[in-house]
Amino acid sequence: MYAFELERPTTLADAIKALGGEEAQPLSGGQTLIPTLKQRLAMPSTLVSLTGIDELKGIKNEGGTLTIGGATCHADVAKDGSYPALSDLAGHIGDPHVRNRGTIGGSLANNDPSACYPAAALASGATIVTNNREIAADNYFTGLFETALDEGEIITAVKFPIPEKAAYVKFEQPASRFALVGVFVTKGANGVRVAVTGASEGGVFRWTEAEEALSSNFAPSALEGLSVPADGMIGDLHGTPEYRAHLVGVITKRAVMKAG
């Protein structure tokens, strides 16, 4: 590791101030960022830790909307249970160490193409709350490791409307347990939404064809004959684009079945 400054503010305001400095970057659980620094893929001179800020932590369930502080760890979301599909997702991220350190804000800011939370946010029609605005999930994910966040902008909370039915199914890459393909489906006030992670070269995406089919009949059979093209799917050491495209169909059916 190289030398850097570490700031540990206790209020959001101090954090934002600290992030105004040159080459400053927020640090949450560090589960992604620290390995990135070790490999020198990034070399910020100041890290601003968000985990000492109480106002960024905690989970509230009010009027059918679950609001989760940006610095809330996966384990806390897993324990909460008021949005069962979301808690289920959080409970299957990585291992206990990762779940007790990693945060929802860190995950969404990072937008790893194989991460789980982006699928939940997109399928739930969540709202990403930052220190200066609210961004609808549909406008938030802009590409591989790319988001609508500006430099120095912090995710302070994420608001999830709790749907009537929802489920997440992850087809794990057996070694790392990241999603080779993960599908989150919801049915609620916003209609049916299907978000797919792990599969596409463009990162998380909504499978609109499946959404339409499921809107009239929320059952696995409604997806019969539907498929996504292999073109644009990720091909890497863990799977070919064809296999991933095929899995999207299978895993979506499983998610619908699980959602009931």
Added chain:
Amino acid sequence: MSMGKPLPHDSAPMHVTGAARYIDDIPVPADCLHLAFGLSHVARGVISSMDLTAVRTAPGVVRVITAADLPGVNDISSAAHDEPLLAPGEVHYHGQPIFLVVATSHRLAREAAAKAEVVIDPKPAILTIDDAVAVRSYFEGGPLTWKRGDVDPAMAKADTIIEGKIEIGGQEHFYLEGQISLASPQDNGDMVLATSTQHPTEIQHKVAEALGTPFHAVRVETRRMGGGFGGKESQGNALAIACAVAAHLTGKPCKMRYDRDDDMIITGKRHDFRIAYKAGVDAKGKLVAVEFDQYVRCGWSQDLSLPVADRAMLHADNAYFIPNIRITSHRMKTNTCSATAFRGFGGPQGMVGIERVMDHMAHRLGMDPLEFRQANFYKKSKPQETPYGQPVKGFILPDLVRQLADTANYKTRRDAIRTWNEKSPILKKGIALTPVKFGISFTLTHLNQAGALVNVYADGSVTINHGGTEMGQGLFQKVAQVAAGEFGIDMGRVRITATDTGKVPNTSATAASSGSDLNGMAVKNAVDQIKDRIARFLAVDGVKPKDVLFADGKVTAGNTVLSFEEAAKMAHENRISLSATGFYATPDISWDRTIGKGHPFYYFAHGAAITEVVIDTLTGENKILRVDILHDVGQSLNPAVDVGQIEGGFVQGAGWLTTEELVWDDKGVLRTHAPSTYKIPACSDRPDVFNVALWNGENHVPTIYRSKAVGEPPLMLGISALMALSDAVGACGEAYPNLSAPATPERVYMAAKKVGAKR
């Protein structure tokens, strides 16, 4: 008596409490230096410039060593002298060591190594078997063929012929303790090393060569390894030599361990194979001719590839009599890490080849694969010869397999699975029984020898030492049981000591499953000598030496009954030597590898496994539901240790053929160099139902207490997992699944889709 008891591993409490010392736990002097290699970043090329200024001036760096700075021979190979420690000008694989950094800490050494500016002009790299075949990049100039009978006319007359091809992936050893060495300079330029190695003698020889000293100037000690699996037969040489050379140049102790990623990138793995086959049977379903082309990806240097490839050929028959057979072995030289020994040493790949033939042919004939296998077993009554001319004696597989099939209800379960599959369109089950017949002995005949040193102290306590190394397999405990049993004393009196080239010289690697066979006998030989001396001394008043008894902690000579302690004290006071060296050389072996004929094995170890799996045809996900194993260890020296070896062997074999996938990219870069990308079986991946039993019998040849070797053979029980998956995929349609290994979910899915499409 200690013999045959299921005693726990001698270090088990220390393993679980963390008290067992590995090399990295040995306290080092404050001035100890630490080493790291700078590695090639291309698969093949010529080093056109190397600027190491930034490395030399990096914090903590004491010295930087290149090929030109080496004091002696620049070679780490086991035999062929084709493997430089540091690349002298040309590089042959991605990850090849080019220079060596000596620094004040492990971390500073690694950080400094990353600062080098090395320019390599790339040359076209030969990465795959296809690449190598295209340019005829062979070791030994071309393929090697062994044969028996006349394949072509026999094939022409066959009633049914199949042809096919299977790809078999390699395997990373994934020992828990990575490669590591520690060298300490001594008086007169001598060197003492503590090394995690299966072959302390080879380390001694290679270090002596590198330093230009006689062997006696180098002593190597190995107390235990945190796993070896063949990966520490030759792969520790680089670190040990690097440490010794750096210690020689700096006068300070030097230690080196690879980071896990470097370990996976630098060191060799199990050879990946492609096996093309053609086989014919007569109208009665008997094999009449089989032809194999075994393509072996050896990597850039020879290492142990020739004997590995030989052993693959020697196991191309497994348990079956094949009157006409031709085996051609293609040892391809490629620009990848140099593939090396791995539990089974080529035997598993050869065996997968013939088991694939059995599976494929049974499918073609519409026969139960087990019945087809049984019909082609070697005869039990009248020994038939293997393709290499060794009579198959003591062949128990027909009985062993029948017993296993009965106790595990193979037939009923197979029928039940058929019925179940008919009603289950998405999930399909499969079941397979595969046998193992594995030849025991090193094929290089002179390696089949061992030495031991046994000391009895005047208080009746005993130390034993021998050439075998402990890697968790329980060798030391088994050999201690031999010594305690022979002396008739309890285990507490026997102290196991570290393998040490200064105590027992000229040893062979702990490999080829030979550890207990060789070292148990050598220790017994030493114990016998000491007992004989004590007996002669006590045999007075008409008592004959041979009637002096050593049992229950006592030595009895006629009416004289002494405790072992008293006997030792008296013998010492009467100037009787209580120290002896023992020796053993395996009898009845001979071998000519050029023509492929002889009697290379002292005997065969046997076993069989039934594996039941279920697959999801929509995704290829699969799971082992149940495993039943019956395995032949002769008269077990320690059933607890043996069952542990069998369980571990199966799981490692099944891991090799199902989840463990090595991926190199088109630049020759290994992309799976950490547990985040390479999946070894974990405890939770072991079968839910896992019944392991030992065959009740003894070795037909005189081995130590009529026991049999157990290290490697059980790995091949894992082949039943691959064949069970093939059976499950076959349930999707009519066509033969043609499943290659590792049978990852994607491969299983694709195979099922193909089979289903042809319905």
